[in-house]
Amino acid sequence: MIKVYTAIPDDAVRIRKEVFMEEQGFKDEFDATDEVALHLVAYDGEEPVGTCRVFYDEASSSYVLGRLAIRKPWRGKDLGSALIAEAEKAVTARSGNSLILHSQCRASAFYEKNGFVRFGDIDEDEGCPHVWMKKEL
DSSP, X not given: OEEEESSOOHHHHHHHIIIIIIITOOSOOOOGGGGXXXXXXXXXXXXXXXXXXXXXXXXXXXXXXXXEXXXXXXXXXXXXXXXXXXXXXXXXXXXXXXEEEEEEGGGHHHHHHTTOEEEEEEEEETTEEEEEEEEEO
């Protein structure tokens, strides 16, 4: 089950701290975008197991998918793809026609399998190589 929230829920905070900060070592995980984004959380029964956020970015005139994280025991079960599909529904419900994201390079093949294509150059976020990707909806 996936729930959509208009404010960041504690379950999303917990997942992002576990995956991005504790597991991957990122420091700047939370920002002002969390205050305006939609937050999606996937549950296995009552247990929060994955999350992502979606927001509209004026500069790119596109919706942005970000902070997609699945807790380690639940990886490989298509929860990431389910979160993307739900995010796409939220974007199209708001008359959006494209979705972009800033993928860790090591995760870009996963996003390609979900219909995203790379654009732009590789850059770094906290020392981790990232690439911009886009999908027309």
